[in-house]
Amino acid sequence: MAEVSLKGIKKSYGRVDVIKGVDIHINEGEFVVFVGPSGCGKSTLLRVIAGLEDVTEGTLEIGGRVVNELQPRERGVAMVFQSYAIFPHMTVRENIAFGLTIAGASKQEKQQKVAEAARILQMEHLLDRRPSQLSGGQRQRVAIGRAITRKPAVFLFDEPLSNLDAALRMDMRMEIGRLRRQLGTTMIYVTHDQVEAMTLADRIVVLKDGQVMQIGAPMELYHEPANRFVAGFLGAPSMNFLNVDVLDLDGEAATVGNQSLEPITVATKRRPFRKGGKAILGIRPQYLRAMQAGKGMLHGAVAHAERLGSETVVDLTLRDDRELIAAFNEDKIFQPGDVLELAFDPALAHLFPEEERSAIVAP
The missing domain is CATH 3.40.50.300 (P-loop containing nucleotide triphosphate hydrolases)
Structure with missing residues (x-):
C-alpha cells in the first residue's frame, strides 16, 4: 500500500x-x-x-x-x-x-x-x-x-x-x-x-x-x-434547479420564491446573495411529496410518468412552463394532464448564486 x-x-x-x-x-x-x-x-x-x-x-x-x-x-x-x-x-x-x-x-x-x-x-x-x-x-x-x-x-x-x-x-x-x-x-x-x-x-x-x-x-x-x-x-434523477427571487435575507437564511413557488426560507450556507437579486434553488426529485389540494408549495401538470416498480418518476410542467422532476418511492399511476400539488422540506433544499464561479473545494 x-x-x-x-x-x-x-x-x-x-x-x-x-x-x-x-x-x-x-x-x-x-x-x-x-x-x-x-x-x-x-x-x-x-x-x-x-x-x-x-x-x-x-x-x-x-x-x-x-x-x-x-x-x-x-x-x-x-x-x-x-x-x-x-x-x-x-x-x-x-x-x-x-x-x-x-x-x-x-x-x-x-x-x-x-x-x-x-x-x-x-x-x-x-x-x-x-x-x-x-x-x-x-x-x-x-x-x-x-x-x-x-x-x-x-x-x-x-x-x-x-x-x-x-x-x-x-x-x-x-x-x-x-x-x-x-x-x-x-x-x-x-x-x-x-x-x-x-x-x-x-x-x-x-x-x-x-x-x-x-x-x-x-x-x-x-x-x-x-x-x-x-x-x-450526483444523484439520479438529477437535482431540479429553479430560478427564484431573493425576497429577504436574515443572517444565514434567505426567503425566496417565484411565480410557481410560494415563499420559503432556506439556508444560504454562507454563499453570497443580495436582497432583490436572483438565485437558483436546488431540490432533489426524491424530496418532493404529493400533497392534498390546497397544501402544496408547487403546482405542476404531469407531462410524462415512468413507473419503475419501486419508484415512479414524473415529469411535470410548472405554471411558468419550467420542467420539474419528482420521484415518488412507490408505484403510483399518473396520467398526462393530471395536476399535482407538491411540497418539500426547505431544510433539504440548496440555494446557489445565479452566477456561480467554478469554486474548487477540496478539503
Whole structure:
C-alpha cells in the first residue's frame, strides 16, 4: 500500500490545458474515485499517475517518493483498462502470468501467484480457457488477476465496467468491492457512472474541465454539494434547479420564491446573495411529496410518468412552463394532464448564486 499525492499537477498538449492545477492527497489503503463528464480530464489524470503521460507541471508522489521521471514499471502501480487488454491466443492462466513472464519470474513463482489471484477472484475453474470462451465480466476479472500478480502498491482502474451490461456491472461492482476488502491496497478508480462512484468510493473527486470541483465522502457530496455542478452531477434523477427571487435575507437564511413557488426560507450556507437579486434553488426529485389540494408549495401538470416498480418518476410542467422532476418511492399511476400539488422540506433544499464561479473545494 502507498499514499499518492498530486501537488499542482498540470497536463497540457501544446496550448490545450487538460489538467489545470490539481491537488489531491490519497491515503494509504483508500479507495478514491475520479468522476466527471466525458472530457473532464479524469482518465488523463489517471494516466499521469500511471506514468503513461508526462507531467507538464507539478509534483507526483507515490509512497513518499517523487515519481515524475520514473517509468510506469518503476512506480509500483498496476492498471486495469476499459478494453481488458488480454491476449486472445493465450489461456487465462497465461494471461494472468504475462507480466511475471516478462519480468523473468520462475515457473514456481508464476504458478503460486496465478493460483493466488485465481483464488481471490474465484476463477480457478477458468484457468485453461481462452478469452473467446469467457463472458465480459470474466474477461475483466482476468485483467484484474494480471494486476494482482504484480502486487502493486496502487491499483488504477480506468472505466473497467463500461463495456459490460447493467447486470454484469452490478456483479463486478460487488466483485471489486470484495477485492478491495481482501487486499486493502490503495485504489484509484475512474468512471463517468455516479452509481459506481457512490457505491465503491471512500472519497469521490468530482472533476470538471480539468479542475477539482469537490472532494469528499459519497454522502457528504450528495447532501452538501459545494456548487451547482456537483449538485446536478450526483444523484439520479438529477437535482431540479429553479430560478427564484431573493425576497429577504436574515443572517444565514434567505426567503425566496417565484411565480410557481410560494415563499420559503432556506439556508444560504454562507454563499453570497443580495436582497432583490436572483438565485437558483436546488431540490432533489426524491424530496418532493404529493400533497392534498390546497397544501402544496408547487403546482405542476404531469407531462410524462415512468413507473419503475419501486419508484415512479414524473415529469411535470410548472405554471411558468419550467420542467420539474419528482420521484415518488412507490408505484403510483399518473396520467398526462393530471395536476399535482407538491411540497418539500426547505431544510433539504440548496440555494446557489445565479452566477456561480467554478469554486474548487477540496478539503
